[in-house]
Amino acid sequence: MPTAPLRELIPFEAGERRIDVLVVDDDEQVAEMTATFLERELADARTTAVTDPDEAVPLLRAESFDCIVSDYDMPPFSGLELLERVRGAGFELPFVLFTGKGSEEIASRAISAGVDEYLQKGGPEEYPVLANAVENLVEKHWAEQEVRRGYRALESAEEGIGIIDENGIYRYLNRAYASMHGYERDELLGESWERLYPDEEIKRFHDDVLGELEDEGSWRGLSTGLTKDGERVPERLVLTRMADGGHVCITQEIGRGERGDALFELSPDILVVHDVEGTVLDANRQACEELGYDRDELVGTSIWDIDATADPDRALSFWEDLPMDTPRRFEGRLERADGSTFPVEIHLIRVEIDDEERFVAIIRDITERKAREEELLRKNERLEEFSSVVSHDLRNPLQVAQGRLELLAEEVDSEHVDDIRGALDRMGTLIDDLLAIAQEGTEAMEFEHVSVEEVAREAWGTVETGGASLVVDVDRRIEADRDQLRQLFENLFRNSVEHAGPDCTVTVGALPEGFYVADDGPGIPEGERKQVFDPGYSTASDGTGFGLNIVRSVADAHGWTVSLTESDDGGARFEITATE
Template sequence: MDVSPLHGIAPFSAERRAMRILLVDDNEAMVELSATFLERELDDVETETYTEPGPALDELTDGEYDCVVSDYDMPGMDGLELLTAARERGIDLPFVLFTGKGSEEIASRAISAGVDEYLQKGGPEEYPVLANKVSNLVEKYWAETHMRRGFLAIESAEEGIGIIDDEGVYQYLNEAYAALYDRDRAELIGEHWDVLYPADEARRFHDEILPQLEAEGSWRGFSTGVTKGGEAVPERLVLTQMDDGGHVCIVQELTEVDALRAEVELKDRVLDAVGVGVVVTDPSLPDNPVVYANEAFETLTGYDAESVTGRNCRFLYGPETDPETVAAIRAAADAGEPISTEIRIYDAGGEPVRARLDSHPIRDDDGAVEFVVGFYRPADVDGAGDAFSS
């Protein structure tokens, strides 16, 4: 299953808001100066300042921030202890240690504690550097947060979602995807997609679905997979190609209504394959208009479904169409009876076509005619009867 670009898809979050930075330093003048410089250097930023680590930790727990900038040497709790306490509370924000006490020992401890950036205080020239580090950390934090949210949404989705590489091998799938086929996802990662389809359905993917997918970038429709135990899985499938040649699959087990549609689609494909044009009309509507036409009908007549929907089938008749045959067809439709006959119709280019028509009423549970289905196929030239006489 090779699959098309995800053009135009928005990221998990298009939110753009002010960066919220918490600054902690027991020197009030220094922490206010840092806040002033960050607000000057960065666009759309909000700062909150604290001179005591304890209250700052409580604020981090209750508030919504994107980054912490903390001094190291503070009474009661130093900057690394503040980081450790924050992590213990599940606060995983970017953390910058901005200290006037630089040493190899402190730098080593900061790295071991998981500080995201370590920067020594200096003159005003240090603040653009601080602002740049904060900005980069926040952008990365936002991107990772949005990606995490998207991944959690995929993991918890009821629909099966999988990613297949350009070789047709599963690189990822959620639990719902594997469960649909009564498998564990560990069994499927690294396997080719065709392990989930019987041989005839796999051929259909190669012969019909994948060429359309490659040409149009996406495909949606019905297919039939198979469980580990060999049971059929009627499914609704959506495929979207990616830039690297792989593709995203979204799969759902069919409801009863979907299963009926899938059955109709299968029968329609069979009729298309044998060249039988199908037209469905609705006698409950004024003038008994066409409500459906298949591809084989277009091949036979040159009229596609869009151009015939809403029209009475008389548009197929021309000057040499036998009026008695037309009257017999109309009488059968009015009486809700089947009819089989040969008739001269005209294609979209005005050329005559000798066709065999088999028309059958479709009744509801009460016996009333709901639809009339007409099957058109080319008539045997030698078998043409009076209906084709000039």
């Protein structure tokens, strides 16, 4: 089924919007010229040009901007330092580094720092490219803002809201929905709605309600649900059929106030209620157990006594500015009665209870998550160091050697030149493969529904295939990172051409739970098939031995398995399937 563009699915703010761009360049003429070209190239844009990077953050606070276009070299500033200041001030705007000082090192640093687009300055022909990049980034930024706004609205709703697909499986539900039935959200996602209802209600829904929902498009009425402990919950339901299958369920518990105390007390999260001055008014059982206090010891104490990171002046100001009924998330550290501390994720909500302002803190221990993040950070730092050595310390002398060889070939007619050139080319390929393996650990995965056929054909166009031909016999979309899937195909295609010959036929076909890539070459002996994915293993004299290892790494990152067997034509067939 075709999918509408994201902006067409977002019901917020119709019509065209003006794009406001902040241009930062220490050369006044360049800054003004960049601003002028952007206003000329974009349909409706307003630009503000500044030559002092120190003015950028104050301007962002004073005015509204949609994008920043910054030079790189602005002594004593750099564009990346400006990006750090902008992000540190809490502005998540698209950031374009538009610089005349381009290099592979700067580009790598820019991408690592989180620059959204990196472009080199040139003549006037570069400005349409810049304008197009700004327009695309801003449209994406707007769409993401509205999606987040919609998500926050769902998450802050008092009613339970769930999305159930055509097979009756929960694909989304807010915390209120899960909490109403005594579950954590993750316990219900991927489960059938029938898990939350007694047998007689399930029968009634199948016999009467779902048919009316299909015919009329909506249904509302009363029902009885089940909690995780088997307790019955009277509910009001509103069901609305979705055009692409499935339905939305909005549920509200009848007599919710009477059960509020139980939900508060039995929540697996730490729950603390305090007033506008920071005095603890109530705390649930989990709070007492985690912090090591009796309830009587907690009630009446100050938030500063249990929040190791809280600053009274900043906290009071934050609470005063916190909108009503709008959850805010932040991280901190709580202090136990014995003086030990632990990291937590806090969702703070300002509410009105019995005509009094109260603050409800929903707190979760994130000790294990922080440990995983720190370990991942250490690994990524080591990978970045490795990538830097490979990319610069090895590639630069290799390029010098290649250049000197070409000069030598013009002066000397030697049979050894071609052998040396082949060896240097193999070293270059080896460096590229090592970088690809290292960068898989540092780059974020961006999953989307992609066409297997489309990505396969894109990959074929980037590989030296000689006289080989490609046959694609798969019409399927899968959830994958597009760039890594293309890398997987590129390495499989390159492997086929290298081992099956330049005139081979490579076929991409469908499997029940995945796809395969096969060729009509001589194949790989059964005894060697498990070894081909090991790093450094190659049967080709000029192979690096890393291509199929990259294939396995990409598959592992997606939760897939990759296996090697024999194709119908006697060649190699690599099968990529989803892991149960």
